[in-house]
């Protein structure tokens with residue numbers, strides 16, 4: 453049986469096949485989350501697991517940031533992974549040189565193109581910034597790198613200017629052009645429009661780099677992909693600047709369930725998420741999609757009663773698909789069927805009346821506490837008066 457429910461509207465609404473690859477930027481944009489630092493050994497561990505999942509490109513860092521960063525990027529390059537290893541570079545020669553010294557396959561040369569950034573950050577005119585970027589693209593190409601040219605703050609850049617700039621980058625043989633939604637201003641409709649229009653004017657593959665300031669990073673990434681963007685950027689757990697980036701785990705499950713893409717090993721997602729939580733010291737919210745501890749936890753009696761019979765009643769996809777596990781929680785909302793299941797697993801076989809009494813006790817108890825663990829439940833069982841039959845199990 454299929455381990456997830458099919459969305460019937462996919463065929464009714466029409467879903468285009470996607471021709472995509474993933475560039476995961478956890479080790480670069482993810483690490484830009486305030487307070488996050490990955491040591492070299494941690495970067496290696498994360499890179500290995502991204503490679504095992506099947507991510508095609510790993511942005512390992514921004515070598516010019518520090519000697520330690522440079523060393524870490526070098527070490528990732530030396531792992532000999534299947535994934536291509538990329539590094540970030542400003543539009544300056546010394547950043548490209550640092551990336552070359554690390555041995556990367558690919559480089560992301562960026563320049564900000566919006567009026568705001570030109571005026572208040574780069575203090576350059578638009579033609580100056582463009583010249584600077586194109587020279588750097590040329591320099592990187594001359595050194596044999598695969599070159600992504602990224603327009604930072606592309607989505608707040610005058611669209612005609614942006615189109616001309618990407619066209620120029622194409623003439624300079626950039627291998628990809630990147631649309632950076634740097635402050636997450638887009639929505640799915642505007643993203644779809646933007647990428648469709650760009651596809652009319654350039655042939656170079658387009659990358660989607662989305663931030664989550666409006667909580668739409670994933671939706672925008674998918675809208676871009678539907679409009680023909682090729683390279684989709686993600687970070688594990690969605691970590692990154694401010695509200696973060698498109699979460700890898702959410703993109704992967706969406707690609708599987710909505711676009712039939714089976715080339716990524718989803719069973720490793722949960723482990724990778726936990727690893728990144730540990731290394732980054734950034735815990736994910738309990739109710740976070742895919743990897744939150746509640747993603748497959750059930751407490752409500754009505755839900756548990758149904759899930760025990762058929763998990764798909766309240767689970768869109770099985771936890772095993774993403775390497776997670778189901779949890780039944782005991783608390784205020786627990787029903788008798790759930791209690792029967794849990795107590796039997798603990799080795800106690802209670803009569804219906806006893807289960808009813810226990811249910812009352814659980815509800816009373818949990819008015820003061822959010823959830824009850826098995827030991828607390830065991831105490832409640834053992835403290836029940838007039839209990840007739842309790843067969844402690846093995």
Ligand SMILES: CC(=O)SCCNC(=O)CCNC(=O)[C@H](O)C(C)(C)COP(=O)(O)OP(=O)(O)OC[C@H]1O[C@@H](n2cnc3c(N)ncnc32)[C@H](O)[C@@H]1OP(=O)(O)O
Pocket residue numbers: 481484514516517518541542543544562563564573574575604634693
């Ligand atoms: C959208 C993004 O995510 S962009 C990436 C952001 N990531 C980071 O900033 C990584 C951490 N940064 C750092 O360690 C440092 O800022 C460094 C090493 C990159 C630069 O350090 P510093 O030389 O001390 O410069 P500082 O940070 O003060 O200022 C940034 C400089 O980069 C310039 N700059 C910014 N973007 C670009 C670009 N794309 N191309 C060329 N120059 C750029 C700025 O104009 C400024 O130049 P100035 O020093 O001549 O005024």
Ligand SMILES: O=C(O)CCC(=O)C(=O)O
Pocket residue numbers: 481560562602603604605630631632633634661663
């Ligand atoms: O487009 C890219 O590859 C990176 C740009 C970026 O990090 C951003 O603008 O947020």
